[in-house]
Amino acid sequence: MAEATATGTTSEEWQPKIVMFCCNWCSYGGADSAGMGRFQQPPTVRVIRVMCSGRMDPVFILNAFLEGADGVIFSGCHIGDCHYVNGNYKATIKYKFLKAMVNELGLEDERLKLDWISASEGERYANVVTEFTEQIKKVGPSPLKPEGVV
């Protein structure tokens, strides 16, 4: 049913599924402040809290794609602000490898993103989510999505 809703979007418009890994100390707080500040954001993101962006394991991200995520963001404290001194440097190295791997595998470059969001940056959090959702909507559903997963 392609009935127009009050906001003007059709009820059948495809909504991407995005998995976002947030570090406990900054980005997860950022998500909280986005809510408290009532910044609008699309409901496409599933947030998973990890203690540090350095905890991000390539397995998590690969598994998210295999389970049907259309995009994955991982996010942590700004460089220099890591609660565990250098966890986010480690995250950058892992990101570099993962990015090269995902590209060689044939997934679009847009599907994986690393971003730094601090606990006070609620608005920035909302912007990152909005922009990323738009980006994923442009590239469409992930080719790795299993059959039957929406």
Next chain:
Amino acid sequence: MDIGDCYVGWATDEDIRTRGASGGLVTAMLAAALEKGLVEAVVVLKKLGEFEAVPIVTSDPEEVKAAAGSMHSVPIVLSRYLEYGTKVALPAKPCDARATIEQAKRQQVDIDTTYIVGLNCGGTMHPAVTRKMLETVYKLDPEEIAGEEIDKGKLIFETKDGEEHAIKIDELEEEGYGRRESCQYCEINIPVMADLACGNWGVIGDLAGKGTFVEINTEKGIKILQNAIDAGAVEITPADDKGKAIRAKVDGAMMKVAAAADEKYLAPIEGSHLDYYMNALADCINCGACKAVCPVCACGEGAKCTEFSSASDTYKMSLFHLVRFVHLMDSCIGCGQCTDVCPVDISLTHIYQRFARPMQEEFEYKPGMDMTTPPFFGVDLLEEGQ
């Protein structure tokens, strides 16, 4: 004797000198290391037939001498057969040496007690493929073969009746025979990362075919060679410049051939990468043999690639492979063992290399060449932040 010196050497024992390849220097050196107690064990190849050999660990000098003149084999996961810290000497092709160094980085092998006697290598051949090639291309009975040789770009087989049959390697490889694919694009022919680099390239004049060219790369190399000289097992003479130049020339020519094969096999994928990889891995039966033989994998039984992946997964690609792709990006040495053991003939080395090469080039890091840590772990965290 100093690091960087080059010599030509041979065994003093008449029997080893004639049976061993190129004067039997390596065999004599390994046997002397055992006899004089420099090492407790030596890895040698035990011949199973004309085309096949298995690596064995032995402490018997006679068994080492018996293995003289044997062929190349595949790299082994040394740590699986020897306790950490065992004093061991092993003859090694460049990929064997690189595998051993990678294991040392992962605390699987103690590099200070492992003497790596490097051997020049222009490529190896798969036993089963070689048999098939003999039957279909050479029209010979594999059981009738008495010896093989590579000369002037031709692969020569000698039959028991003394006849020689030569075909150009290029032609063979065009048809999918000849050397292993990973050997065709491997550009490391002289084991510069080993303690000693031995081979017959650069042995000229009267010594041709009767001596082995040795380059000393490390202190350990001096130790094992000096030990053999002190024991009276080998004799050496300094290599002349002409020999060195010829050796470098052969190496250069082989590198050019490898670069051409590289372009042929590792050309960019046309069309969808994902379809390419899904097709390539479609036959996988999840046996895990590729991981079991991988010389740079030190994860053991409960590894991320196996623990998080299950045969009942309904994913489009196996998580096992995806994890291995990332894992090997900084460490794949391209030895070709995963392709060899794959029961459904997936060209795994080829796939791993496709992932690994761009990253290793970007970080200017070649695994197994020295003891520097891989970029994944070796990054200077504080400098990165400034």
